[in-house]
Amino acid sequence: DIVMTQSPDSLAVSLGERATINCKSSQSVLYSSTNKNYLAWYQQKPGQPPKLLIHWASTRESGVPDRFSGSGSGTDFTLTISSLQADDVAVYYCQQYYNTPITFGQGTRLEI
Amino acid sequence: QVQLQQSGPGLVKPSQTLSLTCAISGDSVSTNSVSWNWIRQSPSRGLEWLGRTYYRSKWFFDYAVSVKSRISINSDTSKNQFSLQLDSVTPEDTAVYYCARGDCSISSCYIDYWGQGTLVTVSS
Numbered sequence: 091d092i093v094m095t096q097s098p099d100s101l102a103v104s105l106g107e108r109a110t111i112n113c114k115s116s117q118s119v120l121y122s123s124t125n126k127n128y129l130a131w132y133q134q135k136p137g138q139p140p141k142l143l144i145h146w147a148s149t150r151e152s153g154v155p156d157r158f159s160g161s162g163s164g165t166d167f168t169l170t171i172s173s174l175q176a177d178d179v180a181v182y183y184c185q186q187y188y189n190t191p192i193t194f195g196q197g198t199r200l201e202i
Numbered sequence: 203q204v205q206l207q208q209s210g211p212g213l214v215k216p217s218q219t220l221s222l223t224c225a226i227s228g229d230s231v232s233t234n235s236v237s238w239n240w241i242r243q244s245p246s247r248g249l250e251w252l253g254r255t256y257y258r259s260k261w262f263f264d265y266a267v268s269v270k271s272r273i274s275i276n277s278d279t280s281k282n283q284f285s286l287q288l289d290s291v292t293p294e295d296t297a298v299y300y301c302a303r304g305d306c307s308i309s310s311c312y313i314d315y316w317g318q319g320t321l322v323t324v325s326s
Contacts, residue, residue, distance in 0.1 A: 121310075130312040139300055139316035140249070151314070183249060187304075187312045191266045192239075194249040 092116050092186050096195035103202065109171040111198045113184035118164045121188065128188035131160055131169045133180045134197075140183060144169070176202065204228040206301050206317035214295075214324050220288040224301030224317055231277045231284055232257040237304035237311045240275060240286045243319075244297035254304065254311075255284060262309075291324045298322075 093116040103109040119128045127147035132140035142151050144160040147167055157172040171178055179202055184195040210222035224238070231238060237256035243249050253265035255275045265273050274287040288295060298319045304311025 124307070126307075128310055128312075132313075139302075139319050140313075141316075142312065142314050145305075145312040145314075185249075185313070187310050189310070190251075190254075190264045192251045192311075192313075194251075196248050 091191055092119065092188065092193050094184055094186055094193050094195040096182075096184060096198050098198060099196070100199040100201065103171075103174045103200065105176065105202060106173050109174050109178070109200055111169045111182050111184075111200070113162075113167040113169070113195050115165045115167075115186055115188075119186045119188040120164050127163055127167070128186055129160075129162070129167050130185045130187065131158075132183045132185065133178075134183065135180045143182075171200075174200075174202065204303055204315045206303065206315055208299070208301055208317040208320045210320055210322075212321055212323060214291055214322060215326050216292055216324055217290055220286070220291050220295065220299075220322055220324075222286045222299055222301070222320055222322070223283055224285070225281070225283045226303075227282075229303065230279075231282050232279055234258060235306055237306055237309075238275075238277065238284045239302045239304055239311075239313065241300045241302055241313070241316075242295075242297040243300065246294075247297070250297075252286070252288075256304075256306070256309070256311075258309075293324045296322065296324045 129147040131144040134140040239254040240252040301317040303315040
């Protein structure tokens with residue numbers, strides 16, 4: 091199984107400041123024939139299911155604010171929130187879908 | 203807009219079978235470019251993918267090794283829904299269970315829609 095490791099486990103950022111969450115996979119999730127990274131990011135608020143923010147490592151889902159961006163390739167990825175809003179307080183997860191079983195990181199709790 | 207509505211009991215006795223159903227609206231269970239997944243979440247295990255089914259001219263099934271001997275995922279095209287059965291449950295199976303749709307490139311799928319979640323407690 092591909093192990094996904096996020097850092098940090100928790101993060102406190104001031105309103106309007108940048109938040110950066112890292113995700114590392116135990117093997118590359120870049121598929122050479124498609125040149126795509128099979129990596130997604132989710133946001134989860136209490137009592138709700140996860141919400142898809144980004145897929146293919148950097149493609150923002152429709153309706154997701156452009157302050158959210160994803161980057162990276164191979165085994166190292168980053169989710170950046172450019173200017174933190176109060177509504178962004180949540181737990182964030184990365185997930186690989188390169189192969190089954192799909193696997194998730196342990197989550198990063200983002201606070202103000 | 204795809205919506206997934208879960209149903210099933212929130213309390214299951216040890217050694218019995220956990221059964222959940224996910225009704226689909228806004229899509230078809232036999233759509234060729236998606237998968238239908240069950241995922242659970244607990245404080246001890248985090249988000250754990252359990253398995254999926256998908257249709258590509260015939261039905262395919264993939265299961266996590268950790269539950270492979272106990273799990274069954276089925277689809278019902280007449281009711282446009284899919285279901286989870288997990289046999290011989292123990293308290294370690296206590297979790298919030300989600301059904302979810304995968305948007306697929308061949309068989310590699312990111313999860314784009316989730317059900318509301320069902321807290322299933324295994325206790326006598």
